[in-house]
Amino acid sequence: MSVTVRWVLAQPELSLRLRGGASGLDRDIEFAITTELSDPSPWLSGGELLLTTGLGAPSAVDGYRDYLRRLFDAGVAAVGFGVGLTHSEIPEALIAAADETGLPLLEVPLPTPFAAVTKRVMDCLAEQRYDALLRASRAQPRMTRAVVQGGARAIVRELAVATDATVLLFDRRGRLLERHPTNVDGETVTEVSDLIDSVSEAASSIVAQAHSGHSMTVQRIGLGTSLHGCLAVVSPKPLGSVDQVLLGHANSLLALDFEKPVRLRAAQNQLNSQILGLLLSEGIDLEPAREQLAPAADDRGFVRALAGVCPSSGDAEAVASSIASAMNEAGRPLFLRRTEGRMTVLLRGTDDVAFARTLLAGAGESVRRSARIGLSGPLPVERFAEAIDQAQLAASAAGAGAAPLEFSALTGSALLTFDSTRQVLRSVADTMITPLADHDRDHGTELVASLRAFLEANGHWESAANVLGVHRHTLRSRIAKIESLLDCRLDVARVRAELLLAIIASQA
Incomplete structure (x- = not known):
């Protein structure tokens, strides 16, 4: 966050006047500090508006030149010289030295306290920080929604808008996948691509200056040892802290977006391997298939089965669709089988009748009124077949449109258990x-x-x-x-x- 020297001079309540170093009016001020040291440069970090009455400044012409040169080399943005105390006016030699170095020299009149200058600068910087944090707090949820609704392209667009910069997304082979704005010139793309190629893959972040003077910031996208590509931001000046946070957030979202198909492929490959093993097994060992049911169980490894019987295949399809939607909203894996007017689904052992009823909420009222639903007792996942038998028996004895009937409540149907x-x-x-x-x-x-x-x-x-x-x-x-x-x-x-x-x- 910064303000320019030009902005400080434009504040009428401060009554500041430029006396030298006009070529540096666009220098950025990041802090305001008061000092009377003859050489404060060892304690400066750059970007300061240094306020002084000249008490410790040298008096000789060469001394003024060396004084301002040390401040300029330390990165000071401008010098505010207070008149009316140590000096009735700014020495001409100091003004000449300011013009020579290009370091802005501002005259601070006696009625203007240094504290007023400091407060005005710091208040403006605080407002900028607040606005930046507010911008980030609004941009991050938009990016998160973007990854769900529009994938990588939407994330690139949101990052470009939030940082007011050009954003480029490359895959791991250096091919350009997405850009925003879309009319990015080929020279910029080539320059960023060359920068990525010139740096080792071990470097997770790269910052360089383009031929145009713009700043190029590149971050590699990946999780662990998996590298998916690079995300680049080209901006008129280096990214600030908030922009860096937004870049990191976008990088994380893109990594997750890239990893999603990888995880799906890995899961599908595992399933394919297990099916191949079943087909090649002479004894038809079903253990690999049973292992696929583990995500359906609760923390103890228990499952319950829910079975439904409907008068028609269409009603059963409506119930199955409602169950699938509710399980998806709950972030649960779905293990459901439907045949004609019947369906069976595996639930966690801790799921109760109330949860089972929520699964049916999406089906129409007429469908719910005709469906008979049974719920097994909680059993270890390896006994899932027994749980399904219990649920089907409970469903056969349940009332149409009634609450799901638990197997343990099969009063009046004891004969059916034999x-x-x-x-x-x-x-x-x-x-x-x-x-x-x-x-x-x-x-x-x-x-x-x-x-x-x-x-x-x-x-x-x-x-x-x-x-x-x-x-x-x-x-x-x-x-x-x-x-x-x-x-x-x-x-x-x-x-x-x-x-x-x-x-x-x-x-x-």
């Missing part, structure tokens, strides 16, 4: 339910769903019709058709119980 009983019920289902399912498939009807809704509503027409979203007369017509196809009477409690268990078993 394989022998389930085999008997599935035999009944093959005899009684399969004809209805075939009729639904061939004629586009919904007899199986209507029968289950009717049975679960204990024969209450209005409740069952509401679950299905149809009129009760439509439901009566469907039940009559079912009785005709199955040659049975649904007003017999034993028949209703047997059919309900058969439906649940067939959908488990």
